[in-house]
Amino acid sequence: MNLNDILTGKENDKxxxxxxxxxxxxxxxxxxxxxxxxxxxxxxxxxNVLHLLAKEAGIYFEFSINEKxxxxxxxxxxxxxxxxxxxxxxxxxxxxxxxxxxxxxxGVRAGMVILTADDPSMYSSxxxxxxxxxxxxxxxxxxxxxSPQEIKDFMIEAFQISEAFQIPVLVRTTTRIxxxxxxxxxxxxxxxxxxxxxxxxxxxxxxxxxxARIMHQNLVQxxxxxxxxxxxxxxxxxxxxxxxxxxxSTSSAFNYCLDVVEEDxxxxxxxxxxxxxxxxxKTVLNFLNSVERVIIAExxxxxxxxxxxxxxxxxxxxIEVNGKLDGSLPLTHEYTPDLVREAIYKILGLxxxxxxxxxxxxxxxxxxxxxxxxxxxxxxxxxxxxxxEELKLSDVIHPTDIGCYTLGIASxxxxxxxxxxxxxxIGTSCGFSKATDQPVVSFIGDSTFFHAGIPPLxxxxxxxxxxxxxxxxxxxxxxxxxxxxxxxxxxGLGDPAPEISIEDLVRASGVSYLQTINPLNIKKAVExxxxxLQDQGVAVVIAKQxxxxxxxxxxxxxxxxxxxxxxxxxxxxxxxxxCPALYQGDGQVEIDPLICRQCNVCVQTCxxxxxxxxxxxxxx
Amino acid sequence: xxxYNIYISGVGGQGIITTSVVIGExxxxxxxxxxxxxxxxxxxxxGGVSTELKIGPSHSSIIAEGTADLLISFEPLEALRALPxxxxxxxxxxxxxxILPFNIQGSENPYPPVTDIVEEMKSxxxxxxxxxxxxxAKKAGSILSVNMVMLGAALNVPGFPMDxxxxxxxxxxxxxxxxxPINIKAFEEGFGxxx
Numbered sequence: 116m117n118l119n120d121i122l123t124g125k126e127n128d129k130x131x132x133x134x135x136x137x138x139x140x141x142x143x144x145x146x147x148x149x150x151x152x153x154x155x156x157x158x159x160x161x162x163n164v165l166h167l168l169a170k171e172a173g174i175y176f177e178f179s180i181n182e183k184x185x186x187x188x189x190x191x192x193x194x195x196x197x198x199x200x201x202x203x204x205x206x207x208x209x210x211x212x213x214x215x216x217x218x219x220x221x222g223v224r225a226g227m228v229i230l231t232a233d234d235p236s237m238y239s240s241x242x243x244x245x246x247x248x249x250x251x252x253x254x255x256x257x258x259x260x261x262s263p264q265e266i267k268d269f270m271i272e273a274f275q276i277s278e279a280f281q282i283p284v285l286v287r288t289t290t291r292i293x294x295x296x297x298x299x300x301x302x303x304x305x306x307x308x309x310x311x312x313x314x315x316x317x318x319x320x321x322x323x324x325x326x327a328r329i330m331h332q333n334l335v336q337x338x339x340x341x342x343x344x345x346x347x348x349x350x351x352x353x354x355x356x357x358x359x360x361x362x363x364s365t366s367s368a369f370n371y372c373l374d375v376v377e378e379d380x381x382x383x384x385x386x387x388x389x390x391x392x393x394x395x396x397k398t399v400l401n402f403l404n405s406v407e408r409v410i411i412a413e414x415x416x417x418x419x420x421x422x423x424x425x426x427x428x429x430x431x432x433x434i435e436v437n438g439k440l441d442g443s444l445p446l447t448h449e450y451t452p453d454l455v456r457e458a459i460y461k462i463l464g465l466x467x468x469x470x471x472x473x474x475x476x477x478x479x480x481x482x483x484x485x486x487x488x489x490x491x492x493x494x495x496x497x498x499x500x501x502x503x504e505e506l507k508l509s510d511v512i513h514p515t516d517i518g519c520y521t522l523g524i525a526s527x528x529x530x531x532x533x534x535x536x537x538x539x540x541i542g543t544s545c546g547f548s549k550a551t552d553q554p555v556v557s558f559i560g561d562s563t564f565f566h567a568g569i570p571p572l573x574x575x576x577x578x579x580x581x582x583x584x585x586x587x588x589x590x591x592x593x594x595x596x597x598x599x600x601x602x603x604x605x606x607g608l609g610d611p612a613p614e615i616s617i618e619d620l621v622r623a624s625g626v627s628y629l630q631t632i633n634p635l636n637i638k639k640a641v642e643x644x645x646x647x648l649q650d651q652g653v654a655v656v657i658a659k660q661x662x663x664x665x666x667x668x669x670x671x672x673x674x675x676x677x678x679x680x681x682x683x684x685x686x687x688x689x690x691x692x693x694c695p696a697l698y699q700g701d702g703q704v705e706i707d708p709l710i711c712r713q714c715n716v717c718v719q720t721c722x723x724x725x726x727x728x729x730x731x732x733x734x735x
Numbered sequence: 736x737x738x739y740n741i742y743i744s745g746v747g748g749q750g751i752i753t754t755s756v757v758i759g760e761x762x763x764x765x766x767x768x769x770x771x772x773x774x775x776x777x778x779x780x781x782g783g784v785s786t787e788l789k790i791g792p793s794h795s796s797i798i799a800e801g802t803a804d805l806l807i808s809f810e811p812l813e814a815l816r817a818l819p820x821x822x823x824x825x826x827x828x829x830x831x832x833x834i835l836p837f838n839i840q841g842s843e844n845p846y847p848p849v850t851d852i853v854e855e856m857k858s859x860x861x862x863x864x865x866x867x868x869x870x871x872a873k874k875a876g877s878i879l880s881v882n883m884v885m886l887g888a889a890l891n892v893p894g895f896p897m898d899x900x901x902x903x904x905x906x907x908x909x910x911x912x913x914x915x916p917i918n919i920k921a922f923e924e925g926f927g928x929x930x
Contacts, residue, residue: 131760133773134764156775253841261794262770293880295796296756296771298763339839370795377792378737452799470801473822475815477851478844479807482836483813522780526841596775686840690902695781695837709878 122168133291135160137263138230138286141270145226147200149192150176151185153566153608154595155204156239157290162202162607163596169187172607173309177607180684181537181566186211186229187489190218193227193283194320196311198274202230205246206536210567215283219253220330221320222281222337225311226274230286230294235414235449237292239594241517241534243448245416250285250373250392254334257285257392258350259365263297263502269389272300272350280337288413292365309348312417315607342393350389351398358382360463361406363399363419365391368412371455374524381459383410394422403427403434404676410462411438413450436460488521488696489712491660492558492587497527497691497720499556499585501637502644511554512547515623516540516568518560519594520587527693530558538567544577544582554648555582561617562592569620575653576625583647583654587634588617590664597664600698617657629651634658637719643701663712675708681725688717688726738768738791739896740798744817745809746834747784750882753909755786756809757886760871761897761905762790772796781837785815790896804809805861807889809868809881810834811852818859824891829853830885832869864888864929871924879912887925899926 120130121140132140138161142150152162152167162178169176179185182203192199201212208231215229221500231249232575234240250257258273260266266288312434318326345351355376356633361384362373376383384403388395403426405411411420417439437443437458444450444458446653460467486493504509515521515531516539523530533543540557543609547555559568564586575582592598599605606612621629628650630643647654676696682703689697689704696711706717706726718726741758742789745751753882755771762769772787787798801822808814831849839846849856856863868884877886883906890899903919910918 116756130762131756131763131769131771160775288813291772294773294775296773297796358872367795371797373794377794423837452795452797456799471822472800473818475818475855476858477815477855478835479812479815480839480842480844480846482781482783482816483838484747484780485837487780519780525838536786613865693840698835699840715846 118164118167121164124301128301128302129298130301131296131490132263133160133296133301134263134266134288135265136164137299138270138299139164139168139268140299142200143270144267144302145274146198146302146305147174147199148307148309149189149199150174150201151179151188152177152202153182153185153207154592154598155207156595157234157293158202158204158230159595161230162598166598166607166609178600182207182211182603183214186214188220189227190223192311193223193225194221195313198307200228200230204240205233205244206240206242207231208246208249210537215249216253217322218283219255220322220334223277223283224281227283228270228273228277228278228286229283230288233287233289235289242534243415245418246287247392247418253505254338255283255285256390257287259287259389259391260292261366261369261389262292263295264299265389266292267299276341280341282337282590289367290451317429338393338730341479345360345390345393346388346397351395352387353402354382354385354387358384359407360384361386361409362400362412363388363402363409363423365389365419366414366673368414368450368455371452372412372451372459374452375456381463391419396426399423400430402424403432405432408435408437410459411436412444412450412455413566415447417446427547452670483525484522485525485693485695486519488694488710489587489663489714490519491634491658491714492520492523493692493694494637494640494714494716495585495587495658496523496530496636497716498637498640499530499644501641502626502648505552505641506645506648508554508648511556512551514540514543514555514557515546515564516559518563520558520560523558526693535718537563537567538571541568541571541575541584545578545580548580548582556585556648557582558585558587558592561586561588561590563604564617565601569624572621572626572653573624580653581651583656586617586655586657588657588659591662591665593662593664621655621657625629626655628654630694631657631659635660635714635716637716657683675710675729676706676713676726677729678704678706679725679727681723683723685722687722688720691720692717736792738789738793738842740803741788741805741807742785742798742817742820743788743792744783744785744813745782745806746813749809750879751784751786751809754882754886755788757902757905757909758788758897760908761866761901764905765897765901770793770796774865783816785839794908804894805889807885809885811849812846814856815852820850821860823861825860827856827860828864828885828889828892829856830866830881831865832867860923865926866928868925871872871928872921875924876917879920882923883918883921887922888928891929
């Protein structure tokens with residue numbers, strides 16, 4: 116498929132779209148004119164596709180410095196009468212939540228949709244928080260999609276609700292839905308003006324105590340009105356209607372349940388809640404009155420389950436509830452088809468045909484993700500370790516941050532000791548430097564530094580902390596797929612943009628030591644880290660070298676490295692670098708020329724000087 | 736009617752997602768229902784990767800354990816790791832060219848000999864087709880076309896729910912004009928291996 120089809124596809128065309136691509140089509144069909152994000156998996160591809168298409172689609176799109184700014188960009192647009200879209204991973208909404216809480220008070224003039232992608236089972240995240248709580252905390256409508264088609268359709272529905280009630284609307288997906296690809300039937304594209312006009316109305320848009328009190332009352336009234344209309348929403352519907360046991364579910368959990376009901380022909384009544392907050396009390400009560408027992412299937416927290424228990428309590432119903440709270444389903448991680456099938460059979464007292472699940476009789480070595488061959492972070496880790504070793508420093512604490520460098524947790528790097536959230540490497544360095552006498556060397560990426568690293572750096576200088584910050588500047592937002600950030604000369608639309616210098620920002624914060632190095636020059640890097648470690652204040656080393664995944668830095672096919680006969684098989688390169696290109700051959704270490712990116716770190720660190728560059732033959 | 740389930744496993748960077756999209760789009764164009772589950776993000780950095788394809792009526796994109804109709808494994812070790820998804824009746828097409836995990840040096844379990852892996856797979860499935868897709872891809876003109884060699888080989892499996900013409904059209908639609916000929920060649924070589 117050509118990604119341009121997402122923009123140029125006509126009504127009734129069918130495309131095989133990833134959930135995240137379907138979200139882009141939804142935004143285009145809804146006439147969105149302003150979109151903003153900070154990349155985060157599982158929502159990253161939405162931004163990647165907008166980066167390609169926004170300009171031609173007549174959408175202003177930016178990779179904001181962080182999710183809070185993205186939320187604010189979208190809120191201002193919607194307050195000006197322009198439909199806006201912001202999207203982020205679940206923990207990104209934590210960052211944006213300060214402004215979300217107020218944006219719900221002020222409301223919007225044109226539709227504003229916030230898409231948040233949860234990550235049950237934490238495929239790419241530090242936690243599996245259930246973002247549906249935000250709908251309750253901030254008090255805004257929540258839609259939950261269960262397929263790419265629904266993501267697109269619910270986006271359009273969400274804009275209609277948002278505009279009708281002048282309130283932002285939250286659309287929640289999960290990794291399974293965002294990264295599910297399915298057939299999506301396209302709808303018509305709504306034409307809307309590109310620019311709005313901000314009509315001043317401080318009573319409405321400036322929440323100070325006097326106005327905010329009124330805004331909160333208005334919000335509660337809005338949500339009461341929404342509750343009434345949503346009871347009849349087609350997004351909440353019954354599927355199969357047999358039996359006296361019911362299932363209430365949503366999103367991925369709904370898919371698993373419906374597969375069991377249809378494939379195994381089990382008589383179960385099913386209610387799917389696509390529009391799940393405000394909780395549709397009447398719809399659910401009606402459903403509960405038709406069953407004797409109800410199963411609640413949702414990921415990850417028992418949120419709907421507690422709502423159902425409240426309705427049962429309020430109306431004095433005699434219905435047994437099976438879900439997470441009685442142990443029928445687990446309280447952590449995403450569901451699987453097998454887990455859901457087994458739970459349903461167990462609850463119903465049905466006997467399952469025992470299926471032999473095969474496993475390998477040969478013990479399997481793991482294959483964990485790792486730093487890419489040629490990754491400059493590997494060199495930085497090596498040099499920091501070497502510097503500490505040469506200075507005879509022990510118990511060095513390595514606070515780390517969100518990005519590829521969390522892979523530093525693995526042996527032999529062991530350069531990730533503490534992690535909380537975006538920017539926490541520097542904030543926690545401030546704490547470690549005060550609470551212990553251990554040396555502190557923290558790692559943070561360039562994009563993460565812009566996102567949340569600047570305030571804690573200033574904090575450290577002002578409060579006279581002592582630590583080293585290594586800014587791993589690989590000129591991209593690497594882990595999420597290579598999006599630009601404010602340090603690069605390109606913006607979200609692909610246009611040239613002012614490049615903000617990390618060095619200037621760091622210098623302006625008043626640090627006592629600052630050096631920029633190429634980490635692939637190991638000798639210079641070790642010397643620099645030694646100086647930084649001896650500094651008495653906040654020392655910053657910017658390790659600047661582009662990510663190997665950036666296309667223009669790819670170097671394949673000109674020359675490659677070989678291990679010469681000088682190799683005495685000491686294994687130093689294998690045990691200190693753990694580079695995917697290096698492996699134990701028959702007799703000595705070898706280098707896979709297809710994997711090697713010629714970063715030359717092994718050349719510089721080999722104790723026998725046994726690794727050399729070699730010209731490749733022209734025809735290979 | 737149950738969906739036809741294809742589980743594809745291998746290592747990040749081998750072109751597993753592209754292969755899955757080629758099959759999925761071909762299914763869509765043939766008027767079938769289809770769902771695909773992909774892995775993106777952290778899981779891709781050289782780690783084990785898998786996709787799950789369901790062709791036919793289904794709501795979830797995840798294949799229940801033991802219910803894959805076809806396993807296409809791009810790497811021997813990752814074929815073993817996929818065993819919970821397959822039954823005796825599952826057809827297996829596997830690449831015999833191995834990719835060592837980066838941490839194999841310190842690993843408690845060594846990388847098993849490939850012949851042992853193939854034997855183990857044969858003890859768990861009635862039909863195992865092994866091929867060195869890397870060798871074939873190189874001969875076709877690019878090592879990057881390993882994925883199309885595997886797709887071509889998989890087309891020989893009895894009951895594969897797609898005809899060759901649809902797949903070729905889908906390959907043409909999913910690769911740049913420049914790389915289509917090499918990919919078609921790799922696909923044909925893989926197909927010829929068992930036909």
